[in-house]
Amino acid sequence: DVKVTQSSRYLVKRTGEKVFLECVQDMDHENMFWYRQDPGLGLRLIYFSYDVKMKEKGDIPEGYSVSREKKERFSLILESASTNQTSMYLCASSLPDLLTYNEQFFGPGTRLTVL
């Protein structure tokens, strides 16, 4: 079974803090994704990566950056956390597919609260 793990289930940070969200997958997947989920808005793609050191902006990259130094690990970074970044963050991975990002396997999510 594919396993996608995220470093924290719950996280509380203060405005202006630097926040790291870590995601690790154990199935040697090339593609990895970071989403945020907000009520009524569904999932929105922040960044994705299709290979080590490669990254692409998703729909809402502002205020975020990512790092993919190793194939199994994809980190989401909030350089200076703000209250509007309070959300549920979901990481996913999938096999490579040039045209679509289907059959994604999701981690359990990290619920981040920024005070």
Place this chain on the structure above:
Amino acid sequence: SQELEQSPQSLIVQEGKNLTINCTSSKTLYGLYWYKQKYGEGLIFLMMLQKGGEEKSHEKITAKLDEKKQQSSLHITASQPSHAGIYLCGADIQDNYGQNFVFGPGTRLSVLP
């Protein structure tokens, strides 16, 4: 506006009742995926539909794809409390920028014992 709309936004049913959730696309669909999320947890992939008229079942959950209407329906028979959660549809669509993958806003299902 979102490319994928889901209805209803939320649903409360009594245990044992049947229910249907719809997902409608405003763009051409190439593949439709259903996911379930338990409250506060990650997503679970349920099933994928690719061809018009295709119907798939998993335990008491059946999903159909109507390509002409650009719509998919998820039907749960004899609902149980374990069915409670948020149901998300995702789709491969064709938009002005090429092929893209998008999610719907989700349908929150509560099942009363």
